[in-house]
Amino acid sequence: MRPLLVEIARDTLMNALQHVTKAVDVHNPIPILQGIHIQARADGIIFTASNASMTIRAESPQDGASVTVRRTGAVVIPSRYFHDVIRKLHDERILLETNEQLIVTVKSGHSQVRLCGMDPYEFPSLSGEQSAPRRLSINSASLKSAIKQVATMASTSETRPVLTGVSVECNHDSITFIATDGVRLATRNLDAEGNISETFRAIIPAKNLYEMSKMLSSEDEITGIEVSNSRVRFATHGLKVESARIEGAFPSIMNAIPQAYLCEFTVERAHLLAAVECVTVLASDNIIKLVASHHLLKLLSRTPEVGDIENAVPLTEMSGEGFAISVNGKFLTDILRHSDCSGVRVRYAGPTSPIVILPDDPNISALFLVTPVRTHN
Amino acid sequence: MRPLLVEIARDTLMNALQHVTKAVDVHNPIPILQGIHIQARADGIIFTASNASMTIRAESPQDGASVTVRRTGAVVIPSRYFHDVIRKLHDERILLETNEQLIVTVKSGHSQVRLCGMDPYEFPSLSGEQSAPRRLSINSASLKSAIKQVATMASTSETRPVLTGVSVECNHDSITFIATDGVRLATRNLDAEGNISETFRAIIPAKNLYEMSKMLSSEDEITGIEVSNSRVRFATHGLKVESARIEGAFPSIMNAIPQAYLCEFTVERAHLLAAVECVTVLASDNIIKLVASHHLLKLLSRTPEVGDIENAVPLTEMSGEGFAISVNGKFLTDILRHSDCSGVRVRYAGPTSPIVILPDDPNISALFLVTPVRTHN
The missing domain is CATH 3.10.150.10 (DNA Polymerase III, subunit A, domain 2)
Structure with missing residues (x-):
């Protein structure tokens, strides 16, 4: 194994490690899969980590400033210890060197760390699939x-x-x-x-x-x-x-989206989100009730033996009949948190159809559905 | 039970709850001990929570602005739900009202919450100890x-x-x-x-x-x-x-503090803390070795099969002989994090005596001891 020797800025190294460690399988019983593959090449350093489902490669190109490759080579370093040690080093420049016995020496300021490296040839190679992508x-x-x-x-x-x-x-x-x-x-x-x-x-x-x-x-x-x-x-x-990729057929969504609506309104997203979060606190099994009428949406919930809560948000636009329906408050919260716009459009298509929520913004072509919950009251 | 009626600013209420909830015993099977006692008096509102070991009282005096008591009375409210609900209310003013059935109504903006309260007479009374304090x-x-x-x-x-x-x-x-x-x-x-x-x-x-x-x-x-x-x-x-209070006799510390020293040095606290934290990453059982000599403190540790690490910090002042000793790196980290000063003085009194650490600041009269660990090397 060719021993590598590189100089790298601490921030550059930390940045690469933060990305690739996302793919390290820390629970894998095979030590090499808990490691990070480091390859020093003439054009820079490549950090790779891989689990069965995902491989992440971060490239730090040789630029004479933050990365200098003095000797090319490769090694696999145990991810957790390496990351923890680098995090605790405070000097700007870090020198990484390996020897023939795969011992990795990390030098920085007054610190010198030696870690047992692993054979890079044992690291799973990246898929070399031949089908035209x-x-x-x-x-x-x-x-x-x-x-x-x-x-x-x-x-x-x-x-x-x-x-x-x-x-x-x-x-x-x-x-x-x-x-x-x-x-x-x-x-x-x-x-x-x-x-x-x-x-x-x-x-x-x-x-x-x-x-x-x-x-x-x-x-x-x-x-x-x-x-x-x-x-x-x-x-x-x-x-x-x-x-x-996951094998299989994804369900067709076209059947799930209701095509005609009995009621439609727009509402300020932040306002509705705050009301849903508030009412969900007292929602038994997270079930909250929505009652739309006269340009007002009432939100209600209760937990037996504890209490109940009622909240209301004004609707900025409303067409069609009023309605009452129960949904999972946490699911509605997730949708509203992620809809990334100032207003949302809500559509009701009947008691057994999913509620449709759309960002009220022509530039965001997104759509959310949430299936109502059947309740006895 | 006299039903209370108060108006309170959200921030004032949140502040009081954040303090008193520290004494709520959320795992207590007796519901009243998971509650917060609220007493509305002519001069303000008193919030009290209590577990077997600690009681916390927060007073929000009536000031006509953030606190207005319209009707005096008392109630106990379930802590968790109350705190969670108040956190989710966004309007500035909150109205708390109880009725004869101990139902607590919280009104704020468009929200109305009803919670089942508990009888304040069942709440443990504060100790009325008669001994002269x-x-x-x-x-x-x-x-x-x-x-x-x-x-x-x-x-x-x-x-x-x-x-x-x-x-x-x-x-x-x-x-x-x-x-x-x-x-x-x-x-x-x-x-x-x-x-x-x-x-x-x-x-x-x-x-x-x-x-x-x-x-x-x-x-x-x-x-x-x-x-x-x-x-x-x-x-x-x-x-x-x-x-x-805890009953019993606290061990006398005078015997534990070494009275004569073989070596004494001062060192920059942040510098030593960083070095100890760094070396502890590779310390098997958290044991790190300190070697002081020639105005330099070396820190060493190793984890078998993984690697070793060496670090060094310069000493600003040193008297006496050099020494080598092993200590628990996490314990040393705790001491250095809490010593609250820019420099520390370290004293060594022999291989079986505790290490003494003092803030190098005449205004802070503090002293820390850490007992060395016996090692085989």
Whole structure:
């Protein structure tokens, strides 16, 4: 094994570690899978961590300032100890060196750390899938917002694995994200950058997508997406995240969205969110009742033996008949927290149809559904 | 039961609740002990919570602005629900009203909450101990700092109950706080405001003292302390905290403090703290080795099969012979975090004597001990 020798700024190293450690499987009994693969190349340092579902690569290019590669080579370092030690070093420059016995020496200021490294050839290699991938590009800030809105609505139960994923459908010039846990549903549509030659569908584990979204910049950057038969890759400013795909057919959402409404109103989002959160405090099993009438939405809940609560928010616009319906207050809170706009439009299509919630903003093409709860009163 | 009716500003109510809920015993199977006693009097509202060990009273005086008492009376409200509901109300003014059936109605803006209250006569009454208390006054900011330094060193194991307490010794014009868990010890001395006629000792549960210190202002205020046979009371800006005393004899610390030293040095506190925290990351069982020589303190640790680490800090002053000793790195970290000064003085009195650490500041009369760990190398 060729011993590496690199100099790296503490902040650059911490930044790379913070990203890749998201893919480290700290509970894996095989030590190498608790490690971070470090490869020093002539053009920079590549940090890689991988679990069965996700691989994250962070590249720190050689620039003569924050990264200097003095000798190329590779090693795998135990993630937890390495991260903990680097966090506690306070000097700006860090020297990493390995020897033939795979001992990693970290020098910084008055500190000298020696850690037992592992053989980089034992690290799982990145998939070299040969099928021609389909590619598209998307604005990073929009992608981050879309994933935040949609991914939290996916199921966390493994009973139906497809529902733990987000369905990504690409249709020439737009991309649609859909997630549902069977009780609520979120969908968001984004324009792709440039035309896309092909159409495709993929189901991506929601938790991978969510971790990836946290690494995306809110700046006006571009994220490249590459979809091949078994994997999806995202690439943005020095980071590559590869996720497994979930096999199976995602349920069709078109049947779930009611097409005609008995009542529709708009309401200030922050105001409605505060009222829902307040009423949910006393909601037995989180069930709150919504009663819309005369440009006012009443919210009610009760917990037997403890008490009840009533709240009201004014509606800015209302058409159709009033209605009364019960929903899960926590689910409604999740939707309102993630709808990212100042007003929302709420549609009621009857006592057994899901409530439809839309951001009242023509620039955000998102839609949320929440199924009502049957109650005896 | 006389039904109360009060108007109170949300911030004033939240502030009182945040203090008194510290004494609510949320796991107590008796509902009334999970409650907050609210008494509306002509001069203001008194909030009280109490568990077996501590009682906290917060007074919100009637001032016509933030507190208006329209009808005096009392009730006990379930703490958790009440606190959660108030937290979620966003309007500035809150109206609290009870009826003959002890239903508490909370009105604020568009919200109306009804909670089942409990009979205030069932609430444990505050101790009306008749023994003449001994009184003293102390600067609140100094008291806060002293408790922070000392209380964290008390034992958390119930094996020797006296060690879960802080010994408070009052000797005419000064007061001494001492805590030890048998391995480390902290003591701090403060001047009392004015002369005190009597001397006394009391052992106060460290966790009560610590909760109380968090309520103390860092401003230049005064805290009154009253010690009676079974209780200690603290009073400061509208808050009264009463704690049980721990029975028993606190170990004498005079025997524990070494009187002659083989080596003594001073060192920058932040620098030493950073080095100890760094080295402790790789310390098996938290054991780190300190080696002092030639105005340099080396710190070393190792975890078998993982690696080792070495760090060094320069000493600003050193007298006597060099030494090598092993200590618990977490304990040393606790001491250094709480010593509240820019430099510390460290004294070594031999391989089996505790290390002495003193703030290098004539205004802070504190002393910490940490017992060395025997190692085989």
